[in-house]
Amino acid sequence: MAGELSDLQGVALASRLIRLGEQIRKDVGRIYKEQGIDWEPKWSPVLLILIRKSPMGIQELADELGYTHPSVIALVKEMEDRKLIRSHIDKTDKRKRLLTLTPRALAYKNELQPVCDLMNEVVQEITNTQHNLLLALDETEQLLQSQNFYQRYGTKTDNNGGI
Numbered sequence: 001m002a003g004e005l006s007d008l009q010g011v012a013l014a015s016r017l018i019r020l021g022e023q024i025r026k027d028v029g030r031i032y033k034e035q036g037i038d039w040e041p042k043w044s045p046v047l048l049i050l051i052r053k054s055p056m057g058i059q060e061l062a063d064e065l066g067y068t069h070p071s072v073i074a075l076v077k078e079m080e081d082r083k084l085i086r087s088h089i090d091k092t093d094k095r096k097r098l099l100t101l102t103p104r105a106l107a108y109k110n111e112l113q114p115v116c117d118l119m120n121e122v123v124q125e126i127t128n129t130q131h132n133l134l135l136a137l138d139e140t141e142q143l144l145q146s147q148n149f150y151q152r153y154g155t156k157t158d159n160n161g162g163i
Contacts, residue, residue, distance in 0.1 A: 028119065031115060031119065039111075042075065043075070043079055044112070046076070047101065049065065054099070084101065084102055085101060086101075
């Protein structure tokens with residue numbers, strides 16, 4: 001099923017992960033739509049983080065998500081436009097915007113919960129294999145936090161960056 005990208009092994013890792021993410025995101029969006037829930041899958045991590053830690057600044061949210069600052073600004077704008085997030089200026093640091101969920105977003109949480117519970121069962125089914133994908137992803141993320149891909153590549157080349 002992985003097609004020719006699987007033949008490329010590690011060279012196509014990023015492409016395979018993107019493709020896998022897009023496939024799952026598309027299916028999750030379809031599930032929401034069929035359940036009559038007007039929700040974008042990309043909003044869910046923001047919802048979950050702000051439920052746990054709110055109010056929160058944009059940079060802090062970007063750090064939690066592992067996203068770039070500009071991509072979080074775009075995501076927050078989209079959610080503000082849908083009246084899911086409210087922002088206000090931090091009283092102690094006027095340069096900083098603090099984000100909180102609106103009552104509308106919290107209502108979505110309750111609507112999403114039973115659907116997400118079933119989706120978590122599906123995730124367990126597809127990842128709880130001999131090589132447990134979620135555990136492998138956790139391990140890979142930890143390794144890349146200590147030394148990123150670029151740095152690791154650099155240790156494999158000579159001092160001039162050549163092969």
